[in-house]
Amino acid sequence: MPAIGDIALIHGGYWRPEYDRAHLRPFAQALADAGWRTHLVEYRRIPGKPDATIEDIKSALDAIGECIVIGHSAGGHLALAVHSHESVRAVIALAPVSDLVVGDAENYDGGAISEFLGEPATERLDINPQSNPLTKPAVLIHGHDDIRVPVSQSRNFLSAHPAAGYIELEATGHFELIDPRHDTFKLIITELKKFA
Template sequence: MSEDRSVLTRSAREPDQELRYGDHADHVIDYWQAKNPRPLVVYIHGGFWRPEYDRMHARPLGAALADLGWPVASLEYRRVPGEPDTTTTDIRTALDALPDLVDVQGGYVLVGHSAGGQLALWAAATHNPVRLRGVVALAPVADLLLADQQMLDDGAVQAFIGSGVRNDLDPVHLPAPIASVSILHGVNDTRVPIQLSESYFTAHPTARLTRVPDCGHYELIDPLTDPFNDLTTELARLTT
């Protein structure tokens, strides 16, 4: 079954602001405001940590969630092959900077897709950001060792970490986050097989794992599909 990748190139309403959390070109956050807003959604995009995939493909998601009442901060971060600590430093710095950039008094939910799901789970487990209400990981690369063994995206894990094993970056080997964790994963996902999320759930049974039927890798971030409703339902649960 082929994956529908149309959301990656679809145009969408631009963010209301572009906020900066550092001096590098990638130290930027797309921010959508919302009328009568709910708590903030902080989004970390995927793309197997590769430089060619940036936050632009997350704009349909950001605009759609803002239209539904959630303000959205979509994080950009450096993606340098073989330098994973550059990426994680950016995620940590961006989360630390949030209270000075946007209103987080009502708390926020950290959402990540694919490789962004790995980064969201890593951040929640190692950083425990202030005012974090919960994590929603969408088809996350939640087990780096298993992803590496399966050679996902032509060896994306080794391209990301450089070489060897980095259990300190691997959600399945990290402690369970203090904040609640919810994982949504399509049963038809061919990019990041659902076995990775099942492995995480086995290691951390306090998490919630929802196996989404008739769903591949991209539908969870595509506002034009039914599985996107699974995301909004989970956000409503965490922000009500």
């Protein structure tokens, strides 16, 4: 049976070198089992070199071709940051860090944003999704009880980008969104089919 379509799946981990894509393998496999050709994207995570990270994501998109991008946490940031790439049909951002400026000011994960950027987030509005227009279909999904990336990130993104879809899940934290055994997986599949 042919694949429904291609997914570029981007992992989180606050862009830190120690967090690679391995934790997303069960989620990627579940997407593949649901009929999607799933590309689990890896990228350089070099503190102070965000352009290398963005370059790797864009190179992956060039290689994959037309796809839906799913990103979780910092991967949600990257998905939104590159959403205008010609290969991207739509974005599903799971608990995304969508406003680097606020996250930097609030010192998310002990300074993860300033470590990633190597400078204040106010100097890199070009890769701050909150600061840029949304030009492709996107839906954000966030758990109400997320303590890793505050739900206010997605709420504020929606206020600035009312064309985006938004689903807020009660009694849901950060990692349930990438657990294929959790009810949220069915919701993600439903959203994917809207963009197929």
